[in-house]
Amino acid sequence: MDSDDLIDGLNRIGLRYGGTPGTVLPTRPDVVILRAGPVVVKAHSPGAEPEALAERVRATAHPSLRGIMLQPVTEEVMTVADRLVTVWPAGTPVDHADPDAAPWEESARLLARLHAVPAGDLPPLRAAGGPARVASTVARLDGDSAAGSAVRRAFATLPEPGPTGGDAPGTLAHGDWHMGQLVRAPEEWILIDVDDLGLGDPAWDLARPAAWFAAGLLEPAVWHRFLAAYRAAGGIAVPPSGDPWGRLEIPAQAMTVQLTAAAVATAEREGRPLDEVEQILVEACLRIVQFRSACHSVPTQ
Numbered sequence: 153m154d155s156d157d158l159i160d161g162l163n164r165i166g167l168r169y170g171g172t173p174g175t176v177l178p179t180r181p182d183v184v185i186l187r188a189g190p191v192v193v194k195a196h197s198p199g200a201e202p203e204a205l206a207e208r209v210r211a212t213a214h215p216s217l218r219g220i221m222l223q224p225v226t227e228e229v230m231t232v233a234d235r236l237v238t239v240w241p242a243g244t245p246v247d248h249a250d251p252d253a254a255p256w257e258e259s260a261r262l263l264a265r266l267h268a269v270p271a272g273d274l275p276p277l278r279a280a281g282g283p284a285r286v287a288s289t290v291a292r293l294d295g296d297s298a299a300g301s302a303v304r305r306a307f308a309t310l311p312e313p314g315p316t317g318g319d320a321p322g323t324l325a326h327g328d329w330h331m332g333q334l335v336r337a338p339e340e341w342i343l344i345d346v347d348d349l350g351l352g353d354p355a356w357d358l359a360r361p362a363a364w365f366a367a368g369l370l371e372p373a374v375w376h377r378f379l380a381a382y383r384a385a386g387g388i389a390v391p392p393s394g395d396p397w398g399r400l401e402i403p404a405q406a407m408t409v410q411l412t413a414a415a416v417a418t419a420e421r422e423g424r425p426l427d428e429v430e431q432i433l434v435e436a437c438l439r440i441v442q443f444r445s446a447c448h449s450v451p452t453q
Contacts, residue, residue: 161232162186162193169193169225169239184235191225192242195235196347204278205229205236208346211274220265221343222335243335243342254331256361256374257381258341262334264387266343267354269324280327281348282356282403286310286410292417299416299426299434306409306437309444311402322351323388329357354389358382359403363411366404367436369429405440412437 159176166174166188174188184195196205206229212221225239246254271277290307293300326333327348334341361378364370383392390396397404412433419426426434 155233158184158195158233158235159186162195162237163188165193165230165232165237165239166191187242190242192240193237194240195232195237198235200236200347202229202231202236205238205347207275207277208349209238211277211349212346214274216269216273217266219340219342220262220269221346221349222337238346240344241337243337243344245335246331248331255334255341256378259329259331259334259343260378260381260387261385262341262343263326263329263354263357263389264382264385266326267323267357267388268386271322271324271351274324277324277350280325280350280352280356282325282327282352282359283406285328285348286406286413289410289413289417293413293420294417295420297416297420299412299430300420302434302437302441303409303413303416306405306412306440309441310406310409323354325350325352325354326357327352330360353403354387355399356403356407358389358400359407360411362400362404363407363436367408367432369432405444408433408436408440 162176162184163174163186166172166186170188170191170193172189174186174193177185177187177192179185182197186193186195206227209224209227209229211217213223213227217223222240222243225241228239230237286307290303293303326343326345327350328345329343333343333345335344336342358379361370361375365372365375379390379396383390390399412430415430415433416426419430
């Protein structure tokens with residue numbers, strides 16, 4: 153339950169920047185989002201690093217990212233009830249009830265533009281958060297179920313990520329891209345969420361749709377539309393033509409492990425069996441174990 157002190161504090165900030173009391177919006181459990189008129193006030197995850205978040209907010213406010221990432225209402229990172237808080241323009245999220253209308257091509261073009269921004273043009277940034285998120289998600293598994301074991305075995309087969317998560321350490325990357333990281337503000341789609349923005353391998357930003365496609369959970373036509381739009385926009389995460397999987401294989405497998413770990417942890421916490429999609433993800437982890445055991449000999453986690 154969100155503390156009254158936290159919600160009261162977010163409301164005060166919403167009133168200051170939005171001119172009206174706010175309404176708490178549904179989001180993931182570790183984050184609180186309050187909508188106050190033309191702004192949203194975000195309480196970041198407990199334990200978020202103040203200096204890292206401040207760096208990321210400053211970078212997002214830089215003119216080089218205008219039209220690519222949503223720019224903050226203020227660069228100030230506030231603290232309310234021991235939570236870091238930032239303020240952003242309100243936008244309209246992707247309608248998850250209408251998956252056919254999801255802006256796959258628009259998101260691909262935005263990612264390509266993001267990856268093309270010279271990191272040296274921005275205020276200093278640390279590593280993007282993608283690779284570290286995999287390990288932290290797997291670490292949240294508590295039970296000794298067969299599904300949890302499959303996740304841990306798949307994770308153990310993955311190669312150790314480099315210090316910035318890949319082969320392109322100087323490249324700007326979102327760090328946690330998925331369809332929930334887009335809003336229309338006001339008329340154009342734009343990327344949101346600075347929590348994992350940093351330097352690293354841009355292939356990790358394509359990892360989630362690649363993982364869904366490889367698991368059979370994303371229509372091939374949708375995946376190919378996304379990939380073609382990214383390439384047409386000059387995206388550097390994959391070769392401009394030919395087989396992209398030499399660059400995407402490890403990030404996609406790692407993302408599969410992360411998604412499965414999160415799904416299994418949720419099912420265990422709720423005391424229920426895995427649903428169909430969650431079971432498909434577990435089966436994908438088992439295929440990763442079989443594939444990497446048969447075809448690869450690499451230093452493992």
